[in-house]
Amino acid sequence: MKISFTLNGKPVSCDLPSNRRVVDVLREDLGLMGTKEACGTGECGACTILVDGIPRLSCLMLAAQLEGRDVTTIEGLSKSGETLHPIQQAFVEAGAVQCGFCTPGMVLATTHLLSENPRPTREEIREALSGNICRCTGYQKIVDAVELAAEKLTEKGETA
Amino acid sequence: MKVLLPEILEMLWEVWEQNPGAEVYTGGTDLLVKLREGVTWPPALICLERINALRQIWEEEDTVVIGAGTPHTALIRHPLIQVEFPVLVEALKVLGSPPIRNMGTLGGNIATASPAGDSLPALYVLNAEIVLTDAKGSRTLPIHEFITGPGQTGLGPREIITGIRLKKTAPYTVSRYEKVGKRKAMAIAVASLATCLRLSPDGRIESARLAWGSAGPAIVTSPEIETAMSGQPLTPELLRGLIPAVEREVSPIDDIRATAVYRRKVAANLFLRLSGISEGGASA
Numbered sequence: 001m002k003i004s005f006t007l008n009g010k011p012v013s014c015d016l017p018s019n020r021r022v023v024d025v026l027r028e029d030l031g032l033m034g035t036k037e038a039c040g041t042g043e044c045g046a047c048t049i050l051v052d053g054i055p056r057l058s059c060l061m062l063a064a065q066l067e068g069r070d071v072t073t074i075e076g077l078s079k080s081g082e083t084l085h086p087i088q089q090a091f092v093e094a095g096a097v098q099c100g101f102c103t104p105g106m107v108l109a110t111t112h113l114l115s116e117n118p119r120p121t122r123e124e125i126r127e128a129l130s131g132n133i134c135r136c137t138g139y140q141k142i143v144d145a146v147e148l149a150a151e152k153l154t155e156k157g158e159t160a
Numbered sequence: 161m162k163v164l165l166p167e168i169l170e171m172l173w174e175v176w177e178q179n180p181g182a183e184v185y186t187g188g189t190d191l192l193v194k195l196r197e198g199v200t201w202p203p204a205l206i207c208l209e210r211i212n213a214l215r216q217i218w219e220e221e222d223t224v225v226i227g228a229g230t231p232h233t234a235l236i237r238h239p240l241i242q243v244e245f246p247v248l249v250e251a252l253k254v255l256g257s258p259p260i261r262n263m264g265t266l267g268g269n270i271a272t273a274s275p276a277g278d279s280l281p282a283l284y285v286l287n288a289e290i291v292l293t294d295a296k297g298s299r300t301l302p303i304h305e306f307i308t309g310p311g312q313t314g315l316g317p318r319e320i321i322t323g324i325r326l327k328k329t330a331p332y333t334v335s336r337y338e339k340v341g342k343r344k345a346m347a348i349a350v351a352s353l354a355t356c357l358r359l360s361p362d363g364r365i366e367s368a369r370l371a372w373g374s375a376g377p378a379i380v381t382s383p384e385i386e387t388a389m390s391g392q393p394l395t396p397e398l399l400r401g402l403i404p405a406v407e408r409e410v411s412p413i414d415d416i417r418a419t420a421v422y423r424r425k426v427a428a429n430l431f432l433r434l435s436g437i438s439e440g441g442a443s444a
Binding site: 057 | 256258259344
């Protein structure tokens with residue numbers, strides 16, 4: 001079926017089987033490999049994308065559900081596409097990336113958190129990222145990174 | 161397998177008529193996992209996420225009606241739900257994870273009818289009524305009649321849950337939902353307990369409603385324990401004295417998450433912890 005939606009700010013129209021999982025559409029059909037799949041059952045958060053600005057799991061969404069939606073993947077976060085978004089930069093600087101597999105999901109969940117709550121407490125950060133599992137970092141550096149990102153964005157007077 | 165997205169209920173009945181074996185879903189957080197496991201493979205899927213009529217929350221005199229397709233996050237943030245039904249908000253806050261709560265819906269949690277479904281103990285203590293609708297009309301069932309066993313409900317063929325009715329006038333002064341799992345987020349309950357109590361100013365229990373999750377084939381309630389508590393001061397002694405009754409009322413099973421013996425112990429301990437409810441629990 002013909003499906004039209006906005007992907008990382010650009011209109012996209014493609015012919016897809018309506019029951020194809022969104023994570024497969026993004027990775028296999030559209031070549032955007034930043035969205036990861038780990039558990040495939042909604043337990044790890046690696047496949048998190050923003051749909052109309054809200055974190056959703058692309059392994060538990062089907063292509064037909066994309067119609068008319070505004071989708072952001074990790075590839076669309078940096079407006080220029082060349083320099084890192086301040087949140088991505090904060091993850092690098094805080095040492096919040098080890099194997100990197102959870103990072104796109106963590107960064108997108110952070111984007112949503114900071115858009116609603118520009119200066120979250122560490123407890124609020126832990127809660128907002130509680131659907132994203134990381135098996136390397138022990139989470140401390142990730143929480144540090146979100147705090148750093150919040151500082152960077154508020155200094156610049158930007159929102160996530 | 162095609163996926164259909166009707167935008168109004170009339171369209172749903174039409175597409176369902178044309179695709180008789182279709183299964184319906186809204187958030188997809190349960191059904192899509194089953195599809196992946198090959199547990200079910202219907203000829204078509206009907207997604208209800210675009211039906212706005214299923215996402216409304218409104219008041220009818222002393223009752224709040226929640227559209228069955230309302231995502232958990234929207235309920236947690238809704239001022240009316242926060243004020244009137246804090247026990248439900250507390251339960252939904254520990255359901256799944258933030259993205260699961262953005263996708264999953266109250267109607268879906270009820271239709272899945274898992275004994276571990278986090279909204280269910282709260283809905284039992286609130287005496288929720290489930291509105292079921294098909295092409296011909298609607299009927300209403302109390303939640304304990306609607307859920308008949310693990311994964312088993314009274315849903316008729318080509319019928320969906322359209323709403324959840326909750327009476328606002330529940331005269332409770334304190335409430336709590338407590339869940340024990342392997343970790344805080346993304347954990348299915350080993351056992352849970354939803355409680356609403358009306359306490360008199362001198363600490364006596366005027367009335368009590370209790371419901372345990374993951375402690376039997378369906379949510380466990382006990383008129384016997386509720387009656388035994390009423391009129392009594394809320395003390396550790398009272399609760400300790402009722403532990404044999406709690407252990408008798410629950411009928412948990414062994415599974416990958418815990419043994420029946422451990423679950424029975426946790427169900428009893430959650431009950432004992434009610435002695436601190438006036439200090440720690442959300443006020444109703």
